[in-house]
Amino acid sequence: GRGAAITGWGSALPPTVVTNADITTLFDTSDEWIVERSGIHRRHQASGPFVADADQPPVHPEDGIGSTAKLAIEAGREALEQAGRSGADIGMLILCTTSPDQAVPATSSAVSAALGIAGGAMDLNAACAGFTYGLVTATGMIGAGLDRVLLVGAETLTRITNFADRSNAFLFGDGAGAVVVEAAPGPGSLLGWDLGVDGTLVPLLYADHGGPGMAMRGQEVFRRAVRVTVESAELSLQRAKVSIDDVKLFVPHQANIRIMDAVADRLGLPRERIASVIDETGNTSSASIPLALVDAARAGRIAEGDLVLLAGFGAGMTWASAVWRW
Numbered sequence: 001g002r003g004a005a006i007t008g009w010g011s012a013l014p015p016t017v018v019t020n021a022d023i024t025t026l027f028d029t030s031d032e033w034i035v036e037r038s039g040i041h042r043r044h045q046a047s048g049p050f051v052a053d054a055d056q057p058p059v060h061p062e063d064g065i066g067s068t069a070k071l072a073i074e075a076g077r078e079a080l081e082q083a084g085r086s087g088a089d090i091g092m093l094i095l096c097t098t099s100p101d102q103a104v105p106a107t108s109s110a111v112s113a114a115l116g117i118a119g120g121a122m123d124l125n126a127a128c129a130g131f132t133y134g135l136v137t138a139t140g141m142i143g144a145g146l147d148r149v150l151l152v153g154a155e156t157l158t159r160i161t162n163f164a165d166r167s168n169a170f171l172f173g174d175g176a177g178a179v180v181v182e183a184a185p186g187p188g189s190l191l192g193w194d195l196g197v198d199g200t201l202v203p204l205l206y207a208d209h210g211g212p213g214m215a216m217r218g219q220e221v222f223r224r225a226v227r228v229t230v231e232s233a234e235l236s237l238q239r240a241k242v243s244i245d246d247v248k249l250f251v252p253h254q255a256n257i258r259i260m261d262a263v264a265d266r267l268g269l270p271r272e273r274i275a276s277v278i279d280e281t282g283n284t285s286s287a288s289i290p291l292a293l294v295d296a297a298r299a300g301r302i303a304e305g306d307l308v309l310l311a312g313f314g315a316g317m318t319w320a321s322a323v324w325r326w
């Protein structure tokens with residue numbers, strides 16, 4: 001088959017920055033508690049109590065461009081520019097999101113129109129494991145004959161956050177990250193991967209249409225996340241026939257710094273090799289892995305040929321990992 005490679009990347013964060021001090025105005029909590037329990041100092045928000053009414057994008061806009069689409073367009077445009085491509089070169093847009101702008105149609109439709117995507121477009125919802133699900137899907141489509149896929153992770157989690165619930169409202173943020181995935185000579189970059197879901201665990205983390213927002217059993221999610229992420233990452237390493245020592249950069253789902261550190265420790269990976277933006281972004285679900293990956297790429301932390309380990313877990317409960325040659 002044909003292999004795939006990442007040839008461009010981009011990111012977007014909404015302008016409103018919400019600090020832990022801002023969060024303390026919502027309910028009884030403190031900066032110290034939030035930092036110690038999660039590693040989060042700030043997050044960017046496109047909607048919610050700290051965004052001026054005039055800036056709040058409508059949930060059902062007539063042009064179909066809500067806040068998730070806006071972030072996806074900005075990140076996608078930057079990734080295309082960096083790859084030296086335009087929408088006309090793209091055979092498929094995969095938009096990974098668990099906070100689409102409306103129930104129907106897929107948010108990818110509006111993004112596709114704005115970017116002039118020549119091929120198809122679809123949303124992919126695997127919650128916080130979404131981007132890695134998308135990377136494996138994009139690589140598969142390239143194996144099946146497409147030349148280029150634009151893969152975006154974009155979220156406006158603040159639209160489904162319960163700002164009255166102090167047990168989790170401080171965790172979530174908004175943002176988007178994008179990569180262009182292109183056909184490459186040889187075996188390509190996806191060396192090993194693992195995707196999974198355990199649907200019996202839906203009650204641990206969910207948000208209903210029209211409900212109060214995200215409900216989460218935090219401690220159960222925490223314990224399970226560490227175990228499942230480690231197991232999945234080990235499976236991907238084994239399938240890639242590499243060891244953890246070969247991994248230059250570990251890009252975990254940015255849910256909680258304690259989960260990220262615990263996973264790295266159990267894998268035997270030094271914490272310096274973790275890519276982390278959680279202090280600045282909070283948990284951005286499908287956007288978290290591409291935001292951390294793009295940040296590391298810009299900082300020069302990965303060079304061509306380096307091995308990157310992606311791993312995440314999310315509502316569903318889903319999980320996903322992949323070993324990718326940069």
Ligand code: ACO
Nearest residue numbers: 028029030033037128166167218219221222255256314315
């Ligand atoms: N401020 C101050 N105190 C608080 C707050 C708050 N915001 N929230 C809860 N507390 C209190 C609780 O009431 C509890 O008090 P008690 O001991 O008197 O009963 C105490 O702090 C400890 O609460 P815990 O829930 O045990 O806190 P924990 O250490 O588990 O941290 C957290 C909570 C950060 C949510 C953690 O459980 C976690 O990160 N879980 C995983 C979350 C996650 O990864 N979610 C993403 C999954 S996928 C997705 O993103 C869609």
